[in-house]
Amino acid sequence: xxxxxxxxxxxxxxxxxxxxxxxxxxxxxxxxxxxxxxxxxxxxxxxxxxxxxxxxxxxxxxxxxxxxxxxxxxxxxxxxxxxxxxxxxxxxxxxxxxxxxxxxxxxxxxxxxxxxxxxxxxxxxxxxxxxxxxxxxxxxxxxxxxxxxxxxxxxxxxxxxxxxxxx
Amino acid sequence: xxxxxxxxxxxxxxxxxxxxxxxxxxxxxxxxxxxxxxxxxxxxxxxxxxxxxxxxxxxxxxxxxxxxxxxxxxxxxxxxxxxxxxxxxxxxxxxxxxxxxxxxxxxxxxxxxxxxxxxxxxxxxxxxxxxxxxxxxxxxxxxxxxxxxxxxxxxxxxxxxxxxxxxxxxxxxxxxxxxxxxxxxxxxxxxxxxxxxxxxxxxxxxxxxxxxxxxxxxxxxxxxxxxxxxxxxxxxxxxxxxxxxxxxxxxxxxxxxxxxxxxxxxxxxxxxxxxxxxxxxxxxxxxxxxxxxxxxxxxxxxxxxxxxxxxxxxxxxxxxxxxxxxxxxxxxxxxxxxxxxxxxxxxxxxxxxxxxxxxxxxxxxxxxxxxxxxxxxxxxxxxxx
Numbered sequence: 001x002x003x004x005x006x007x008x009x010x011x012x013x014x015x016x017x018x019x020x021x022x023x024x025x026x027x028x029x030x031x032x033x034x035x036x037x038x039x040x041x042x043x044x045x046x047x048x049x050x051x052x053x054x055x056x057x058x059x060x061x062x063x064x065x066x067x068x069x070x071x072x073x074x075x076x077x078x079x080x081x082x083x084x085x086x087x088x089x090x091x092x093x094x095x096x097x098x099x100x101x102x103x104x105x106x107x108x109x110x111x112x113x114x115x116x117x118x119x120x121x122x123x124x125x126x127x128x129x130x131x132x133x134x135x136x137x138x139x140x141x142x143x144x145x146x147x148x149x150x151x152x153x154x155x156x157x158x159x160x161x162x163x164x165x166x167x
Numbered sequence: 168x169x170x171x172x173x174x175x176x177x178x179x180x181x182x183x184x185x186x187x188x189x190x191x192x193x194x195x196x197x198x199x200x201x202x203x204x205x206x207x208x209x210x211x212x213x214x215x216x217x218x219x220x221x222x223x224x225x226x227x228x229x230x231x232x233x234x235x236x237x238x239x240x241x242x243x244x245x246x247x248x249x250x251x252x253x254x255x256x257x258x259x260x261x262x263x264x265x266x267x268x269x270x271x272x273x274x275x276x277x278x279x280x281x282x283x284x285x286x287x288x289x290x291x292x293x294x295x296x297x298x299x300x301x302x303x304x305x306x307x308x309x310x311x312x313x314x315x316x317x318x319x320x321x322x323x324x325x326x327x328x329x330x331x332x333x334x335x336x337x338x339x340x341x342x343x344x345x346x347x348x349x350x351x352x353x354x355x356x357x358x359x360x361x362x363x364x365x366x367x368x369x370x371x372x373x374x375x376x377x378x379x380x381x382x383x384x385x386x387x388x389x390x391x392x393x394x395x396x397x398x399x400x401x402x403x404x405x406x407x408x409x410x411x412x413x414x415x416x417x418x419x420x421x422x423x424x425x426x427x428x429x430x431x432x433x434x435x436x437x438x439x440x441x442x443x444x445x446x447x448x449x450x451x452x453x454x455x456x457x458x459x460x461x462x463x464x465x466x467x468x469x470x471x472x473x474x475x476x477x478x479x480x481x482x483x484x485x486x487x488x489x490x491x492x493x494x495x496x497x498x499x500x501x502x503x504x505x506x507x508x509x510x511x512x513x514x515x516x517x518x519x520x521x522x523x524x525x526x527x528x529x530x531x532x533x534x535x536x537x538x539x540x541x542x543x544x545x546x547x548x549x550x551x552x
Binding site for chain 1 (some may be wrong): 422425426429468469
């Protein structure tokens with residue numbers, strides 16, 4: 001909560017969704033919505049597209065080629081050795097290692113990337129706009145510096161906000 | 168919205184022409200090269216048995232998992248499973264062609280072959296046909312039970328879902344055991360000396376995989392004709408997810424079967440893969456892998472791209488071609504031994520396609536296209552992201 005914010009407090013999920021749609025029409029930037037549970041409708045109404053899957057795909061592709069390069073270097077270039085009568089460069093056993101390494105590396109890198117994007121780290125204190133999100137209240141947070149924020153206050157009251165807080 | 172599918176006269180004539188072409192090709196084949204013709208009959212019959220079993224498997228899975236999204240399409244897999252009685256008839260006619268395909272039916276081969284003698288308590292003609300009878304009684308019986316329940320629902324009003332779940336669960340339980348055994352009997356015993364414990368499971372998963380592709384094609388075609396107007400992007404996305412997940416499983420099983428045999432390097436096991444991967448079949452062998460795994464996997468990875476109609480149609484058609492190629496690879500090297508592709512294969516396949524689609528469409532036109540009293544129908548109609 002670094003800069004000044006306007007916070008609308010609601011107690012109904014559908015009201016929040018309607019308000020968000022109205023605010024989107026007015027081009028007001030919504031910083032975030034805090035609520036007691038994850039709501040599919042609210043997430044789709046905010047509609048912040050995530051580019052994380054694309055990054056995950058790149059991680060995966062990189063791991064496939066990286067693992068292959070590593071295996072090729074160790075088993076063919078650096079230390080060619082015949083095990084069990086198989087040729088030095090045998091592709092099928094490599095596929096298993098590539099497959100497993102891809103799952104491991106892509107999973108872990110995606111998780112850490114997500115944590116980095118969200119600005120989270122283990123042991124971080126949770127930032128909450130109010131204690132109500134723990135029970136039954138939804139908090140809709142808007143930047144006060146936003147150009148269209150003046151119309152937002154009226155909209156929040158109009159669409160059934162219980163109260164408006166300034167922090 | 169119309170209640171029933173209208174099977175127009177033009178389609179009937181087209182399918183009749185296809186059936187006539189197929190009959191002519193198969194009769195010509197039986198007179199000139201009977202082994203090729205019988206292998207082709209086995210291939211096509213098994214292909215459509217696979218599609219039927221897979222479609223009914225999909226139907227049963229939707230009930231067992233209480234899936235709401237697919238309630239609207241439940242009549243399409245039900246109609247796609249209509250081949251089973253015809254498949255039973257063709258399988259009994261196959262008695263006259265067994266000697267051309269199966270090595271273990273020859274008494275002179277049994278006389279000196281230790282392995283065939285060892286397997287003969289299981290692989291002999293009477294027991295083979297006893298098993299065929301058991302399979303088809305089970306499959307057709309339980310499919311008939313499921314169909315009767317859903318048609319009763321149309322007339323009497325909504326039944327409790329547990330009745331459907333009971334029938335569907337019985338079907339799944341029966342299929343997992345019997346279809347794996349059936350694929351071992353009909354396909355794996357062509358190469359009587361070779362065995363793979365993965366073979367039945369791989370073919371069972373392939374049934375569902377290709378059946379979903381066929382259901383997608385039928386569904387999009389019906390929507391183009393003006394039925395199923397409630398279908399939207401979310402349903403297409405669900406079907407595309409099915410294809411994507413099953414492509415991964417298919418590729419995994421294909422590779423694991425290959426890897427274990429390649430690594431162990433036992434002559435009895437490698438004799439199956441050496442002619443296929445290194446002989447004249449090698450092009451088809453890699454094409455099989457590309458069509459059934461690599462292309463669908465890469466094309467369906469992005470959800471937004473995968474749920475466009477053009478991609479779904481293209482991938483489904485590719486998969487059905489890939490299904491034919493993979494069965495061709497499983498049957499022909501062991502039964503005929505040389506790579507032949509010509510008038511017999513094309514006309515036989517075309518004839519079977521005509522016959523199958525004729526029965527599917529006539530079945531679709533007999534029953535209401537949308538299960539109006541399905542307990543989850545509303546959930547399916549209003550599905551959204």
